[in-house]
Amino acid sequence: MIKLYPEQLISQLNEGLRNCYLIWGNEPLLLQESQDHIRKAAEKHAFTEHFTYTLDNHTEWDEIFNICQSLSLFASRQTLTLLLPENGPNATITEQLVKLAGLLHPDILLILRGLKLTKAQENSNWFKILGKNGVYVSCQTPEQNRLPQWVAQRAKTMKLTLEEQANQLLCYCYEGNLLALAQALERLSLLYPDGKLTLHRVENAVNDAAHFTPYHWVDSLLSGKAKRAWHILKQLKQEDYEAVILLRTVQRELLLLLTLKRQSTTTPMKTLLDQHRVWQNRRPLLTSALQRLTQHDLQQAIHLLVQMERQIKQDYGQSIWSDLETLSMLLCGKTLPESFFNASCH
Incomplete structure (x- = not known):
């Protein structure tokens, strides 16, 4: 066989x-x-x-x-x-x-x-x-480590020249949604008849196609861009985006940040990023976030996440948007009093 x-x-x-x-x-x-x-x-x-x-x-x-x-x-x-x-x-x-x-x-x-x-x-x-x-x-959905190869092969079949960083951006934005990824490549091939997919071109097309996604919000949090994070959150709320999806998306990044912060006391960051298979184009964002945020900040953020999870399970109709705004402020470096977290979600 x-x-x-x-x-x-x-x-x-x-x-x-x-x-x-x-x-x-x-x-x-x-x-x-x-x-x-x-x-x-x-x-x-x-x-x-x-x-x-x-x-x-x-x-x-x-x-x-x-x-x-x-x-x-x-x-x-x-x-x-x-x-x-x-x-x-x-x-x-x-x-x-x-x-x-x-x-x-x-x-x-x-x-x-x-x-x-x-x-x-x-x-x-x-x-x-x-x-x-x-x-x-x-025909399994390609795992993270095989996805760039899949994208590169598909781009080649479509006679597209795809920069490595552009490939990584596509993988990051569409991981787990192969149909949307395939559609993005089709759209890019129409937008750029010369077939040259640079990082700049892919960034513009992804933003245009997606407007704002949870990934844009997470990136703004990791970059410490409070105004942009607030703007994206407001836009997503207006579009009736499911708040729970934002919660799940930021949860993954926060747990990774906390793990990296703890392990970095004994292991070089480059080794840790390799071990956790972090995309190359994600590394500067994560590294800057780790330098800016203390372990206490991250633990506070995790505490907020737990409270939001509890609230969703207890009363699904209750909005968690205000708590997502609090989380945005915290991760963008706005110091908040402990009482703020104790009062949150009640």
Whole structure:
């Protein structure tokens, strides 16, 4: 079995078709694009009919088997796409898949699509039989350390020249939202027909596209820009942005800052930033924030976060925007009395 990532799929398809493609993962964009690439390649090899079945307890397996057994002289080549249940195939489905494997022939191309592949499934009989002469495409959302590679490859495919810092900015702004990232690249390719994506160009496009996002607010906090932080927060509130999303976004950065502050007493900062896999373009922001904020400041900020979390759980309808403003002032260097925190969220 050949195992590869979606960005490697086109090269494999150009080398020649296999009779079975197992595409698995949690990323809808990658699943759909992989399926489309396979079908497009198949059409070049005269696979002109496409059948798709969602597998469940009511699947008409005889209908599927009949497709594989129609061997008349004039029968067209066909692709057969089977969509597995969210929790994977049950015993009945696995039994039928083993039977199906025995009916496959060069004029049938099977695409098996699933959401989550467990170790048990990977070691199962049906998976090994279907994968023997097949290709497995891992369509998981790329992890942080692989995302720049994915972006670079996609930009290259689109004939875009992408600066390293511009790549990192895209990864930072769109991590976890691959569809938005892909759309951003499409938009950039239209904005700049010369295909040169510099940091400056990407910054302008990201800001234009997103207006203000929680990431812009967090950056203003790390930079200590109180007026900008206040302005962004006001804008997000006017747009009815979910305050809880801002809370979750700043939570990650604050916990990282506190960890770095504690560990920096015994370990060089460069080593810590490497260990925590901090993007290069984020490092100056985090370093300046660490120099400006004391451990006491960070602990106060965490205390505020805990209070806001408690408030959300106790009374979801209660607004936490005023507390987010307090947090902004604190992280931008405005000293606040202890009583302010004790009174907050009550």
